[in-house]
Amino acid sequence: MDEALREKLVDWIGPLVGGEVTSLERSQARREGFYVDVLGASGEQRAFFLRLGRPGDPANDPRTTAFEADVNRTLRALGVRVAEVFGTKPDCHAALYERVRGRSDLERVGAAGQQAIYRDYLTQLAHLHGLDPDRIRIDGLSRPKTAEDCALVELAKVEADFAPLICEPLATFGLQWLRRHVPRTVDRIAFVHGDAGTPNFMFENEAVSALIDWEWAHFGDPMEDLGNAAIHASFHLSGEWPELLDHYAKVSGMPVDLERVAYYRAHLMVRSVLALAAATTRWDPHTPVALNLCFRVVSDRICCDAIAAAMGIELERPELPDGPEAPTTLYGVVAENLRSEVRPAVEDAFAANRLDAAVLLVQALERVHRLGPALExxxxxxxxxxxxxxxxxxxxxxxxxxxxxxRLRSRTRGRSPPLPRPSRVADRTALRARREPVSGLRAASAGPRALIAWRMSDRSCSRSPSTRR
Known part of the structure; x- marks a missing residue:
């Protein structure tokens, strides 16, 4: 953050909350945020969190910053455990929240604690999914009507945002797989988090203090949140899942469809592959490049695992090739200098985090240099x-x-059994119209149009990609 923006934000925050900003410290998360400390008018210390958007940065889109603030305001009024929003500053793409008490590192809690915390988390999700959708009015959100819409409308938005930026065969395959295996049923259309699970909630004393990170929230199938939470458990230990899913079914009053849960496990990972591929197409030194690269590798692997699991396929685990051993390389010298000589002298937490990331990048370059030719x-x-x-x-x-x-998908669709030409369909529906005036008229107007949409080979073609909120 440059000094001019910092000064502008400090001048806004102080009067907004009735105090003096004493500290503005960058958080270490992938998305840009700041811990804000304020000295209140009565001398009390107050803690806030500032979210900042950056035009042109997919990971910190200003539209997402504004959208999340709107979601938090709306849900807090409906009794959902979310952070209070104190204000937004559109010209700075900023939103100021209360700093929620608690932590998000569930994997560092013992097994019994994990189970208790996650049971409470699923209780909160059940409450979210049980809200009357008519009471949730957020700009830019529409409500799906079918199971297919639940699965594909938000996917089209993510694809429109990120697919033009990348050339990633796994993303292409994943998108097509999701469209070919769309669930045919949905029990309830609800407001869903869209990226549910650890670490997207805070907890304290074995209870959830807040649900956080709402950038992918939308109306959809509650099984999506369960699938997302289950796939996050691949990254973070989160308790015993059979018992947890039984608990959700009891508190929500809704059966858990394991096939749809498996589908939405893959759904989240395909979206992640798209987003992380876009985030790693350019090397912006002001973004967490090392973290994005690590997440991309892990997301690619788990995406393959999730699709294979949904199809009942066992994947093989390839071995890394043996590369030439080198006792010391220039990469190793740089990494060791940074780690043992520079790192101890760095006191600022964010700078230390960036330095640790730089060491990871140097180590990655060394492995690319040593193993890259054999892997290629x-x-x-x-x-x-x-x-x-x-x-x-x-x-x-x-x-x-x-x-x-x-091209393969197009050829496959092209060999599908042909239907009558639109003119013949129109003739037949017109004939029915003379026999059944009302229903036939509706069929005559809808028949050819529906046939043309079917001819466009893939479900994605009959839906115009919308822009992200």
């Missing part, structure tokens, strides 16, 4: 089996694979 040959061998010939290099091979997947 292995991947070229595997691509040649799929493409029929060996690409010149990995980048062109992946780009070609990304182009071939839609």
């Amino acid at each position: 040959q292995i991947e070229l061998d595997e691509l040649s089996k799929l493409l029929g010939d060996r690409p010149m290099d990995l980048a062109s091979g992946l780009a070609r694979l990304d182009r071939e997947l839609p």
Whole structure:
């Protein structure tokens, strides 16, 4: 944050909360935020959290900052445990929240504590899912009408935001897989978190203090939140899931559909693959590059696992090739200098976090230097089996694979059993219209249009991608 923006925010926050800003410290999370300390008019210490948007930064989109503030205000008024919003400053893309008491590192809690905390969390989710949708009015949100809409409308928004920025075959395959396996039923249309699970809630004394990080919230199938929470358990230990799902069913009054839960496990990971691929297409030194790269690798792996699990497929675990051993490299020298000589002298928490990330990047470069050529040959061998010939290099091979997947789907759809031509459908519905005036008239107007939409080969083609809120 530059000094001019800092001064502007301090001048806004002080009068807003009735005190003097004494500290503005950057948090270490991937999305940009700041811990704000304020000395109140009566001498009391008050704690806040400032969320900041950055135009042009997909991870810190100003529209998301404004949207989250709107969600928190709305849900807090309906009794959901969320942080209080004290104000927003649109010209700075900023929102000021109370700093919620508690922590989010559930994996550091013992097994019994994890179970108790997560039971309370699922109770809070059940309360969220039980809210009357008519009472939730948030700009930019529409309510789906079908199970297909629940699965695909938000997916189209994420795709519109991120797909143009990347060339990622896993994302292409994942999007197509989600469209081919859309759930056919939904028990209840509810307001869902969209990224539920650890660490997107705070807890204290074995109880949830607040649900946080609402950037992907929308109306949809409650099974989406259960699937998201279950996939987050791959990253963070979160208790015994059979008992937890039984608990959710009891407190929500709604059965848990394990097939839909499995689908939405994959759904979140495909969205994550898209978002993280976009976040790692350019190297912005002011973003957490190392953390994004780590999350991208893990998300890619878990995305494959989630799709395979939903299909009942067992995946093999490839071995890393043996690379040439080097007792000391220049990469190793730089990493060791940073870790043992520079790091002890750094006192600022955010700067220390950035320095640790720099060490990770140097270590990653060393592994790329040592193992990269062998890994590329292995991947070229595997691509040649799929493409029929060996690409010149990995980048062109992946780009070609990304182009071939839609062509395969198009050919598959093109070989689907043909339906009558639209003119014949129109003739038949017109004939029915003479026999059944009201219902036939509706059919005559809808028949050809529906057929044309079917001819567009994939469900995604019949829906215009909307812009993200």
